[in-house]
Amino acid sequence: MRDIIINENDSGQRLDRFLAKAFPNLSQGIVRSALRKNRIKLNGKKPADLSVHLVKDDVLRLYMDELINNNSEKFKQLSYEIPRELNLIYEDENILIIDKPPGLPVHEDNENTPDTLINRVLLYLEEKGEYKPENEHSFRPSLCNRIDRNTGGIVLAAKNAKSLRILSQKLKDREMTKLYLCAVHGTLIKKADMLTAFLEKFPKQNKVKITHKKTPNSKTIKTAYRVIDTCKNMSLLEVNLLTGRTHQIRKHLAMARHPVVGDTQHGHKSFPDPRLAGLTYPLLHAAEIEMTHPLDSLKILKAFSPVPQDFHKWLLVLGLERPRRI
Numbered sequence: 001m002r003d004i005i006i007n008e009n010d011s012g013q014r015l016d017r018f019l020a021k022a023f024p025n026l027s028q029g030i031v032r033s034a035l036r037k038n039r040i041k042l043n044g045k046k047p048a049d050l051s052v053h054l055v056k057d058d059v060l061r062l063y064m065d066e067l068i069n070n071n072s073e074k075f076k077q078l079s080y081e082i083p084r085e086l087n088l089i090y091e092d093e094n095i096l097i098i099d100k101p102p103g104l105p106v107h108e109d110n111e112n113t114p115d116t117l118i119n120r121v122l123l124y125l126e127e128k129g130e131y132k133p134e135n136e137h138s139f140r141p142s143l144c145n146r147i148d149r150n151t152g153g154i155v156l157a158a159k160n161a162k163s164l165r166i167l168s169q170k171l172k173d174r175e176m177t178k179l180y181l182c183a184v185h186g187t188l189i190k191k192a193d194m195l196t197a198f199l200e201k202f203p204k205q206n207k208v209k210i211t212h213k214k215t216p217n218s219k220t221i222k223t224a225y226r227v228i229d230t231c232k233n234m235s236l237l238e239v240n241l242l243t244g245r246t247h248q249i250r251k252h253l254a255m256a257r258h259p260v261v262g263d264t265q266h267g268h269k270s271f272p273d274p275r276l277a278g279l280t281y282p283l284l285h286a287a288e289i290e291m292t293h294p295l296d297s298l299k300i301l302k303a304f305s306p307v308p309q310d311f312h313k314w315l316l317v318l319g320l321e322r323p324r325r326i
Helices: 015-022 028-036 117-128 161-172 248-255 309-318
Strands: 002-005 040-042 059-062 088-091 095-100 152-158 177-185 192-202 207-211 219-231 234-241 284-293 296-304
Touching: 015 028, 028 040, 088 296, 095 117, 095 284, 117 152, 152 161, 177 248, 177 309, 192 248, 207 248, 219 248, 234 248
Parallel strands: 152 284
Antiparallel strands: 002 059, 040 059, 088 095, 095 152, 177 234, 177 284, 192 207, 192 219, 219 234, 284 296
């Protein structure tokens, strides 16, 4: 038998979703069977069903020792060989705004690299005493948005479940302004415009496809841009990501025949240029974000990330001038 006292980060969740997070090795079938056999109690009573929402200080009693004790640990012990570097732009008791360096993955990738942005965040919060894995059942601090390994710039992280829910909803409802800086091939006819297309994911192939026509499984993407500078068939753009789909900026600009400089996956090879010898990553940077604070609607958060030194070097090679602010 195990008693679990529901804490603030657990509250508000459905029972089945809580159990899936707290005990990931327990299948839905096993959990449903345990409920039928009266092996799950909530505040001393059998729950009506698994969709019941948990409340802070609820007592969840599980008569499933033979299953729970063999369950793998939800949160791995962090390696203290992970670097401590974490460039914080903003921090309070609820959120972090981080300036991610290019080359650092946000989460573990196919190479299972332990040095990731989320692991640096977890280690940082553990050492501050703000996150204790042994006290959490279903939550750990999480990143709210992702950028590619080779893209630097702003990433949001939530320290608690309430902030994570609100920030995730803000992203879904497009209540944030996210600006990117990128160098692209070609000279754009319009100095400012909004591009619209449709993007469909193919998870099994780990690919996305972008088209001009709507398909049953595609989602609308909108990418606004303005030209900052142009030189020798290259342009520097400020991009406003109005929707946040996988590889949206790179895919959308490549579709418009203006691929991001250095993006070999979506068009660099079709635009050979001797000046690009030695460039190994796309010239794309998450430069700015603006939003209301998730827990204080009267507080406006605005964060800037300067372009990295190496990124600036390539802009000079291309004869492009970055704006002073970013």
